[in-house]
Amino acid sequence: MNALAIRTNGLYKTYRTGFLHKKFLALNNLNLEVKQGEILGYLGPNGAGKTTTFKIILDLIRPEKGEVYIWGKRAYGSSYRQEIGFLPDNPYFYDYLTPLESLDFYGKLFNFKKSERIERSRELLLWVGLDNFKDRQLRKFSRGMLQRLGVAQALINNPKILILDEPMLGLDPMGRRELRDIIIKCKENGKTVIFSTHILSDVEMICDRAAIIFNGTVHDVVSVEKTLETEIQFYEVIYANTTGKHELIRFKEYKDAMEGVENINKQGLKMISFNPHRMNLEDIFIKQAEGRINRWGK
Amino acid sequence: MGKIVAISMNTFRESIRDRVLYSLIVFSFLMLAFSILLANITIGDPIKIVKDFGLAVISLFGVLITIFVGIGLLYKEMERRTIYVILSKPITRWQFLLGKYLGLSITLAVEVFIMTFAFFCLCFYYENIISWELLKAIVPIFFELLLILSIAIVFSSFSSTFLSGLFTLSIFVIGHFTQDIKILAASNESLFFKKLSQVIYYILPNLENLNFKARVVHNLPLPYKEIFFSILYSVVYSIFLLVLAIIIFNRRNFP
Ligand SMILES: Nc1ncnc2c1ncn2[C@@H]1O[C@H](COP(=O)(O)OP(=O)(O)O)[C@@H](O)[C@H]1O
Ligand SMILES: [Mg+2]
Numbered sequence: 001m002n003a004l005a006i007r008t009n010g011l012y013k014t015y016r017t018g019f020l021h022k023k024f025l026a027l028n029n030l031n032l033e034v035k036q037g038e039i040l041g042y043l044g045p046n047g048a049g050k051t052t053t054f055k056i057i058l059d060l061i062r063p064e065k066g067e068v069y070i071w072g073k074r075a076y077g078s079s080y081r082q083e084i085g086f087l088p089d090n091p092y093f094y095d096y097l098t099p100l101e102s103l104d105f106y107g108k109l110f111n112f113k114k115s116e117r118i119e120r121s122r123e124l125l126l127w128v129g130l131d132n133f134k135d136r137q138l139r140k141f142s143r144g145m146l147q148r149l150g151v152a153q154a155l156i157n158n159p160k161i162l163i164l165d166e167p168m169l170g171l172d173p174m175g176r177r178e179l180r181d182i183i184i185k186c187k188e189n190g191k192t193v194i195f196s197t198h199i200l201s202d203v204e205m206i207c208d209r210a211a212i213i214f215n216g217t218v219h220d221v222v223s224v225e226k227t228l229e230t231e232i233q234f235y236e237v238i239y240a241n242t243t244g245k246h247e248l249i250r251f252k253e254y255k256d257a258m259e260g261v262e263n264i265n266k267q268g269l270k271m272i273s274f275n276p277h278r279m280n281l282e283d284i285f286i287k288q289a290e291g292r293i294n295r296w297g298k
Numbered sequence: 299m300g301k302i303v304a305i306s307m308n309t310f311r312e313s314i315r316d317r318v319l320y321s322l323i324v325f326s327f328l329m330l331a332f333s334i335l336l337a338n339i340t341i342g343d344p345i346k347i348v349k350d351f352g353l354a355v356i357s358l359f360g361v362l363i364t365i366f367v368g369i370g371l372l373y374k375e376m377e378r379r380t381i382y383v384i385l386s387k388p389i390t391r392w393q394f395l396l397g398k399y400l401g402l403s404i405t406l407a408v409e410v411f412i413m414t415f416a417f418f419c420l421c422f423y424y425e426n427i428i429s430w431e432l433l434k435a436i437v438p439i440f441f442e443l444l445l446i447l448s449i450a451i452v453f454s455s456f457s458s459t460f461l462s463g464l465f466t467l468s469i470f471v472i473g474h475f476t477q478d479i480k481i482l483a484a485s486n487e488s489l490f491f492k493k494l495s496q497v498i499y500y501i502l503p504n505l506e507n508l509n510f511k512a513r514v515v516h517n518l519p520l521p522y523k524e525i526f527f528s529i530l531y532s533v534v535y536s537i538f539l540l541v542l543a544i545i546i547f548n549r550r551n552f553p
Contacts, residue, residue, distance in 0.1 A: 015553065059385075060382060060385055060386070061551045061552060062549075062551055077390070078388045078389055081386060081388040082388040086383075086386035088379065088382040088386070091379075091382070092378045093380060093383065094312060096311075096312065096315050105304060106387060108300065108304035109301050109304060109305075109384065109387040109389050110388065111300050153383060157387075
């Protein structure tokens with residue numbers, strides 16, 4: 001049986017904005033479950049409510065309704081955060097400190113001993129690729145470097161649960177790949193990871209499941225592996241017509257697709273590509289998005 | 299406790315890198331130097347003028363530093379969003395706020411110490427003795443600063459920097475005139491203003507309680523007991539304000 005690392009139960013959160021304090025429902029009966037040991041991608045467009053969800057889990061924001069459970073227990077007080085690591089979106093740190101000093105400071109908030117703090121800080125800076133900059137003041141850091149430090153500070157307590165808000169933001173392709181490796185490594189070490197993103201490929205590459213959020217509600221939770229293994233949906237054939245322009249035809253069946261290709265060859269036209277198309281997260285995501293739009297239309 | 303100390307040491311560290319702090323300290327030195335000039339061109343005992351003016355400088359610049367650095371640091375913590383990382387650690391909000399308060403108190407203590415040192419040097423130049431009795435005015439000034447710091451923290455736990463600064467400064471000013479407000483209340487015809495003045499008199503801190511400057515400078519009798527009770531008053535008042543700030547801070551969101 002799989003225990004639940006995080007469970008939110010019917011979260012509602014309204015923001016009041018503007019001069020007139022107009023109400024805006026950011027979370028609308030939000031239910032989210034994160035299983036022990038999995039990597040869950042929290043997928044949704046900007047403004048869907050991902051950051052709000054995370055802040056409620058960490059008690060930075062209080063919901064009007066609903067509860068948060070960590071390992072089945074109501075999140076209460078401050079001690080439940082002992083075993084959670086959190087990377088806020090766009091993390092900021094004290095810019096007069098160095099990475100080493102920053103990690104040391106955050107280690108103190110866990111009452112770690114000095115030797116413990118030093119050892120762990122050095123190890124983490126090596127891991128996130130900042131060991132060459134460990135004595136440089138953060139004011140001279142780029143966005144991506146701060147993001148790396150953000151990951152390091154989230155891991156300072158060797159947490160069982162890791163919550164990352166848009167962790168790939170601001171990273172170069174190399175950095176994204178390193179971060180993916182770190183996340184996978186965390187999973188191998190038995191950690192539970194949830195991270196938010198609006199980039200589908202990141203989810204497809206490393207997540208076990210994806211929770212899809214729109215307008216403050218989780219609409220779908222899919223198993224990434226199963227989704228990617230689903231059968232071929234259609235075949236895409238692209239060829240150049242008599243004028244040399246590219247044209248696309250879709251075939252539902254393999255047999256029809258092959259006939260199409262033969263026809264193209266018979267007519268002496270040039271084949272450009274032949275693609276079997278599988279259902280992917282993007283399709284699910286877009287289907288969900290269209291569902292929302294249709295509902296609004298009515 | 300270790301967590302509170304960690305926050306306060308970090309706050310202290312941050313504050314001593316604050317340019318505003320240095321500018322104000324430098325400016326206060328200039329003002330102390332200015333008192334020499336003032337003593338020369340004004341009729342009266344020069345040493346009394348220097349002492350009078352010096353104590354006023356320590357008090358006024360102490361207040362400015364409290365307001366600008368105190369509110370500035372708390373605001374920066376939220377505006378720059380460094381607070382998200384801290385509050386996501388196993389630390390309670392009261393520990394955070396208390397840590398901030400203690401850190402800023404240390405900054406104020408250091409600042410008052412530096413200014414006092416310069417001031418003593420100045421008086422030594424005139425008198426050739428160290429005027430220890432000035433401490434009878436300076437120590438209460440320090441406690442007044444701690445009280446103003448708690449006021450600043452209450453305001454910045456819910457309002458913007460500008461308003462917090464404005465409110466705190468107003469309370470500082472009014473706090474020195476509560477006696478007049480009481481007199482105003484007694485003499486006023488309108489019942490509404492009478493009540494209002496009374497409420498202000500009883501709710502706002504009476505900062506004149508901590509003002510011994512004139513009596514110290516002019517060598518008037520000043521029993522230690524009176525100083526002690528004034529300080530006790532400010533400590534109790536500060537604790538009350540800190541509890542209030544914690545209650546407000548505990549309820550707020552950090553969106
Ligand atoms: N402090 C705030 N005041 C008003 N509205 C907010 C505030 N924070 C977020 N929102 C609104 O709530 C919605 C959800 O925001 P957020 O949780 O940040 O979404 P996401 O992280 O998925 O992009 C957005 O529409 C956003 O505009
Ligand atoms: Mg967000």
